[in-house]
Amino acid sequence: MITVTAPQKREGAELPNLGLVDAVFDRLRSRILTGDFVDGVLPPQGELATEFEVSRSVIREAMQRLQSSRLIEMSQGRNARVKLAGSEALIENLQVAMHRSQATLLHLAEVREPLEAEIAALAAERIGDEDLLRLHIAVRKLAEAKAPQSQIEADMEFHRVLAESTGNPIYLFLMDALAELLRESRRKTIGLGGVQPALLGHQAVLKAVQRRDPKAARSAMLEHVQAARRDLVALPQRKGRK
Amino acid sequence: MITVTAPQKREGAELPNLGLVDAVFDRLRSRILTGDFVDGVLPPQGELATEFEVSRSVIREAMQRLQSSRLIEMSQGRNARVKLAGSEALIENLQVAMHRSQATLLHLAEVREPLEAEIAALAAERIGDEDLLRLHIAVRKLAEAKAPQSQIEADMEFHRVLAESTGNPIYLFLMDALAELLRESRRKTIGLGGVQPALLGHQAVLKAVQRRDPKAARSAMLEHVQAARRDLVALPQRKGRK
DNA sequence: TCAATCATCTTGTCGTACAAGTTGAGGGTA
DNA sequence: TACCCTCAACTTGTACGACAAGATGATTGA
Numbered sequence: 001m002i003t004v005t006a007p008q009k010r011e012g013a014e015l016p017n018l019g020l021v022d023a024v025f026d027r028l029r030s031r032i033l034t035g036d037f038v039d040g041v042l043p044p045q046g047e048l049a050t051e052f053e054v055s056r057s058v059i060r061e062a063m064q065r066l067q068s069s070r071l072i073e074m075s076q077g078r079n080a081r082v083k084l085a086g087s088e089a090l091i092e093n094l095q096v097a098m099h100r101s102q103a104t105l106l107h108l109a110e111v112r113e114p115l116e117a118e119i120a121a122l123a124a125e126r127i128g129d130e131d132l133l134r135l136h137i138a139v140r141k142l143a144e145a146k147a148p149q150s151q152i153e154a155d156m157e158f159h160r161v162l163a164e165s166t167g168n169p170i171y172l173f174l175m176d177a178l179a180e181l182l183r184e185s186r187r188k189t190i191g192l193g194g195v196q197p198a199l200l201g202h203q204a205v206l207k208a209v210q211r212r213d214p215k216a217a218r219s220a221m222l223e224h225v226q227a228a229r230r231d232l233v234a235l236p237q238r239k240g241r242k
Numbered sequence: 243m244i245t246v247t248a249p250q251k252r253e254g255a256e257l258p259n260l261g262l263v264d265a266v267f268d269r270l271r272s273r274i275l276t277g278d279f280v281d282g283v284l285p286p287q288g289e290l291a292t293e294f295e296v297s298r299s300v301i302r303e304a305m306q307r308l309q310s311s312r313l314i315e316m317s318q319g320r321n322a323r324v325k326l327a328g329s330e331a332l333i334e335n336l337q338v339a340m341h342r343s344q345a346t347l348l349h350l351a352e353v354r355e356p357l358e359a360e361i362a363a364l365a366a367e368r369i370g371d372e373d374l375l376r377l378h379i380a381v382r383k384l385a386e387a388k389a390p391q392s393q394i395e396a397d398m399e400f401h402r403v404l405a406e407s408t409g410n411p412i413y414l415f416l417m418d419a420l421a422e423l424l425r426e427s428r429r430k431t432i433g434l435g436g437v438q439p440a441l442l443g444h445q446a447v448l449k450a451v452q453r454r455d456p457k458a459a460r461s462a463m464l465e466h467v468q469a470a471r472r473d474l475v476a477l478p479q480r481k482g483r484k
Numbered sequence: 485t486c487a488a489t490c491a492t493c494t495t496g497t498c499g500t501a502c503a504a505g506t507t508g509a510g511g512g513t514a
Numbered sequence: 515t516a517c518c519c520t521c522a523a524c525t526t527g528t529a530c531g532a533c534a535a536g537a538t539g540a541t542t543g544a
Contacts (some may be wrong), residue, residue, distance in 0.1 A: 011450070015494075019318070019527065019528090020527080020528070021306065021527085021528095033338070033341060044493080044494055044495080045495070046495095054528075054529085055303075055528060055529045055530065056495095056529090056530085057299065057527090057528065057529070057530090058527090058528065058529085060299075060303060060495090060496090061302060061303055061306045062306075064263065064306045064307050065306050065307060065309070065310035066304040066305035067307070068306075068310040068311055069310055069334070069338070071338075073494095074495080075495080075536085075537095076261070076494080076495045076496055076535065076536050076537085077493085077494060077495055077496090077535070077536035077537040078536080078537060078538090079493095079494070079495085080495090090513080092311075094412075094415075096275070096311070096313075097411070097412075097415045097513080098411075098412070099275055100275070101411035101412075101414075102411065102416065103411045103412050103415075107410045107411060107412045108412055110364075110410055110412075111357075111410065111412045111413055111416065113360070114356040114357060114359065114360035115353075115356060115357070116519085118355070118356035122523095131404075153494075161306065167346045168341075168345070168349045168352055168353065169343035169344070169349060170336075170339075170340070170343075170345050170349045170350060170352075170353045171353055172343075173336070173343065173345075174353065174416075175340050175447075186350070261496065261497090262497070263496085263497095278514040286524080287524085287525080287526070288525080288526095296497080296498085297497060297498045297499065298498090298499090298526095299496090299497065299498070299499090300496090300497065300498090302526090302527090316526080316527095317505085317506095317526080318504065318505050318506085318525080318526045318527055319504070319505030319507085319524085319525055319526055319527090320506060320507090320525075320526075321525070321526085322506080322526090391517055423491080
């Protein structure tokens, strides 16, 4: 027997157009962000349904949205878990936005230039000893890497450490997102001219950062990323000529 | 009578750990992005359920994720519609990221500087007559606006037109996202020093852009946004002194 | 002690039922 | 005719119950 399906009335309901799913989504999200949920494990859907006095359907739909926002991870049989990763959602959004606005790798490379240049300058001012060491290691990795895959990884790590050492988390966040999209670009340019130009660029930047010389770091980095963009421009033509 | 709930087998299923929801989500998303769905109206959930041979629950959960990705809009009674807006999802992600990484408005203002400076320089090189006119109008709007709200709008519009006139959609996208988060910052700085400093800054940038002088545009803009950051830094102290 | 087995918990999907919002077609009135 | 009202049909929102499928820990057998 089904009762009356009635209990729709929310006591204070001044905004009746917000659905139950939205409400549950908000409450769960705030709990996640404030770090409730010991060990990052969410209660079973059934329990949450009881607690929030809604059906499991509503809980599930809210959780799908949380998963879509990359806040939790769901898989059959196990409880949902809080996910700590960061920039994947941004990457996806950037991809969608690029698709919609017909943006290209060239547009991306163009945006990258002022950001990387500023990051290099800030890093030269602010980098600590530990990050400086990591930067050295990243450069050596690039020098010693053989496989294109590991070359790309070393390349990305260099730029990531640099972004991190600005102390500004937003730079790190943005560059993480852009880096993922630029992976394809790196593949092409490294495939084109080999790893040598990139290595020289990194070494120049490293030297300037080590000297704590923001201006030199900025111009070295600018040169480096502009070279990458030039290679990207040159590429299609080579393809055309075969 | 309920049959056997059986029809679980997917013919080619080599990746059984991907749920039905994910599959439906992907298929719907690609249809949305390729611009199916005449007039941007999705078919009823029931139809989609029949077409994809899944239950309406699965369709609903996938649609919740699409909504969470800001690709569609759902409301009771009406069919779901494709949503064309862009950067809201990015804004939300940035907010979450800022929350998680303890980033502040100051970090945001810092990131803004190289971006706005480069945008101004690019705009000076590339802006067309129409956008130049819009830029003039935005400046006049700021001069004539009385209410803080409309001042903020005019301020934001100026920066937006500039980003648009670079011709690089990624700049526009990023600045849209940052602008929303900076709204709070603008409120504070305009409340502090009035609209006059911002107006002078905009006029200086406009003049340089009109002269097609990238270097001057860059430095005028840099000055402008650095001033905003300085005001932001000064603010908490004033509050303390009362 | 260790490994196989199994009871149990949890999520994934289904199907149905009904409430609540939307929309367009008639129908009544001026 | 023009306009507003009502209402039926459609669609989404929520609830509930059933069962399949994956995960996990306890029990059992060697």
